[in-house]
Amino acid sequence: MNTILLGFAILASGSIGYFISISLVTTSFYKNRANNYLSLSIFLLASLTLLGWFDIEDTVLEFLNNPVLEYLFGVTLFTYFLIQIQHKYLKKSWYKWLYLPFIGSLIIETILYLDTIFNFYNSDFVDLQFHIMDNASFVYNVFLIFWGRKLVKGSHTISEDKKRWLLRLNLFVICIIICWLLSTIEFYVFNSEYATSFLWILLSFLLWWILYYGVFRLQLVVQKDEIHEYLVSKRTNSTQTKKKINETTVSKIISQLYEVMDEEELYKNPLLSRSDLANRLETSERYLSQIINQELNKSVTQFVNEYRIEAAKNLLHNPVFNKYSVEAIGMEAGFKSKSVFYSTFKTSEGLSPGAHRKLQKQS
Structure with missing residues (x-):
């Protein structure tokens, strides 16, 4: 019974995540370059939550599961941070190379997925490749999240309210990464999944928190700042x-x-x-x-x-x-x-x- 209720809660949270991501790119007041990347990050997070909780093995959705979306989530969220703080890295030619791990994992996963049809490789080789990609995605996300946190803390181009929001979002993602690590250790060492269930709950809670604080509350601050700037110019x-x-x-x-x-x-x-x-x-x-x-x-x-x-x-x-x-x-x-x-x-x-x-x- 508890598992069913938890499943409904996670399904509702995933739906909220999709709703937020769509609203950010379709509502004129919210639509901007930074929110486009936040929208994609939330869409990926909602997808990872739903695909991770519900059984998607032996379906076409299995192709979208770990670790392809994980590689893309980290870099889109990092880009969101850079745009919000107007960092000079966005103008660097090497910046686009941050998407290379996602492209590489997409190619590798495509090849490995075809193996389920044509049986090119033995199962041990396929499992090894998935483990390598999964662990590499964890390291890559940790690197991007902590790098983004350092850049936000050192930024002097944004208001304190916006900096507080970015640092809180970053900290929440760090907590998710820690829970992700614990769930992996628990699965391979103790062959249980209690931490994994907590991970999905944490991901679900993050989506609700983003809806209230990141979309509603922060947007009030943005509106207030716009009103203030107009009044200053027309004082x-x-x-x-x-x-x-x-x-x-x-x-x-x-x-x-x-x-x-x-x-x-x-x-x-x-x-x-x-x-x-x-x-x-x-x-x-x-x-x-x-x-x-x-x-x-x-x-x-x-x-x-x-x-x-x-x-x-x-x-x-x-x-x-x-x-x-x-x-x-x-x-x-x-x-x-x-x-x-x-x-x-x-x-x-x-x-x-x-x-x-x-x-x-x-x-």
Whole structure:
């Protein structure tokens, strides 16, 4: 019963993997050169998961099983890393030679597969060739994955969010390679396959993780960065905020507070704290809270969130940003999570950000 449930889970994960890989190359917003290679890597990973778990012996699919796909997986994922960090290796003439092991294994496997029809070689020779190719693919993948990790860690051309995603993906693949090694040792030494079952579970979990973190969460970061870059290129001073200063400012500290919030957009930092504001204004946290409460009749958090709500509303009203998700707009405005953005916005405006955007489109 457990084996059947595990089989269904792996089948569902493989289907998710195929769905992600197809979506990355067919959806206009996701489609780019880097995601083309990520799509192929995920497709290969899903295929290896399904072919490894389900019995494909004595079928044409056996030809696609280890180690041909393994050689291609390592180099496509390595290429994805290079494109993301915009590495100079992509322009080197020797770079294409990294695909040579895949081409060689494809030729060798074709010849060995024909042996099942014409019986050219004895079975011991065929088994030996498969063992050599399988072990060589393991070494080759380890080399590419650790090389890719070193290049990503040393890169200064990408944001911290993107670097964190690449390093986490790389680490996950390293865990899979370790599990792959343990399953091989277990099979030949103990003649059991517990580690192998765990390997398929780990591969399945990776596909679900890529769906959430690598596709959904990372894409929000990409959208947020695009919104930010557009705003920087079109930046203008806010007359509304300046008017508020002239009408309500009493003390010097409040005037300075408005000034740094307008000019430096401190509210866009989701980790902005009362201590950060106090340090920036060269005052104490207690005095800052007291003066905001006395003169503006609100807390520091309410003051900062009002700026964030106003920034979010401006983005939601602008048709230029209609293609971007509400979550990405909330991130650009300075909210640290979707739930905080939705609850704060609804408390302030009486409706959700999505409903607010829809209402503006209709008006």
